[in-house]
Amino acid sequence: MGTTKERAILFADLRGSTALYLKLGNTEAATVVTQSLSLLGQIVAKGGGRVVKTLGDGLMAVFDQADPAVEVAVSLHDSLERLAPIAQHQAARHGAIRLKVAIAWGEMVEVDGDCFGDAVNVAARLLDLAGDHETLTTGPLLRELPSDQQERFRSIDKLHLRGRKEPVPVLRMEARRFGDTLSTVIMDAQETDMPDGIRLNWLGTERVFSTASMPLVLGRSPQASFCVSDSRVSRSHARIESHSGHIYLSDLSYNGTHVRFDGDDQALTLRRGTCTLHGSGVISLGAPSTDPTSTQIRFDVLSFSDTLPQC
Missing domain, CATH: 2.60.200.20 (Tumour Suppressor Smad4)
Structure with missing residues (x-):
């Protein structure tokens, strides 16, 4: 049996692959999905994490610390705009591929290269609730982050996670669709x-x-x-x-x-x-x-x- 440790568990899932197969055909769509997952895995490794396994159109990764997991989540969302070759870039740009991410901090145990435990379960349940282009987490991860990282997150409500009797306070990392377009939105909003x-x-x-x-x-x-x-x-x-x-x-x-x-x-x-x-x-x-x-x-x-x- 492995030793129980506290770690950050990250799940990432590509959405829209079904529509992609219809738009691009089996061969090209499979290439897009495969290379997209490979790119996500490279980002995880570069950010100090380790890909535990791939899950269909997604992956599961583990990090020793909480803040690298958050930085990687930001990079994962940004990566969809850097897909290559041109067909992949067009697919991402037209919304055919979307990404959702969930991160949880807590106890886990590693057995035969796989990870199990409360943090894994929470992250998996959060992924079920996440929408396109969202990163969700809970309080335990937030408490592990420095203050500048904590400011990225906004409480959205207490949500019910499968397997939990009581609702859990869930936080969302401010998505780029709000953050990066903030100045433009405010300028437009002033006119109406x-x-x-x-x-x-x-x-x-x-x-x-x-x-x-x-x-x-x-x-x-x-x-x-x-x-x-x-x-x-x-x-x-x-x-x-x-x-x-x-x-x-x-x-x-x-x-x-x-x-x-x-x-x-x-x-x-x-x-x-x-x-x-x-x-x-x-x-x-x-x-x-x-x-x-x-x-x-x-x-x-x-x-x-x-x-x-x-x-």
Whole structure:
């Protein structure tokens, strides 16, 4: 038996390979995925980690310290723009390949080259909840980081991890889609009304949430910010948050989240993806809005002047 140690466990998973095979064909798509995983493995090794194993379209890695794992997570996300040859770069640029990452700090034991233990289990469960281009973690890893690294992370809510009785506080590393475009978004937002909150209405239950009270989770769990009762809805099904003058909706579920904006004939389907909420419309959890039995939450993005929202 191996010796129990405290380590950082990182899981990374490439998404979109199915669509890639349809777009590029089997041979070229397989080359893209294989070389992409190889590139991710090289980044892990260069950052001081060790790839324990590859898992389909992803990998699992271990780090002796927490901060190198965080730096590697940043590099992994950035790497998708540096894929070569040209066909791979085009595939990544058009969104065919996406990446999600999860990191956990805790006890693990190494047996015959593989790793087992609490940190492995937590990281694997976090990966299930992560959306495209996201890196998720929990408090134990954050406490191992220097202050400048801790500032990268934002608490998103207490989420239910499979195998855990109580919800776990989860943090997300600020994604490049918000961080690097911050100045541009703010400049654009100054020219229009910035949203101050959102109104949600389901079967007569109406709640108004200010941006200051976000993020909020929609789901079946009694601990969810907006709780609904439907077996097709996950306990933590979707997340609404505010960044840089915009309100975003992210799917966290297995059955998907559907958004139909007023005036649009077609609904937008999110599967671990994110979209910007604007105006008004309907958020359907677990089934499309065309299904009359689905959970359909009416939303209105609000701008307040003198009125304070009630949360």
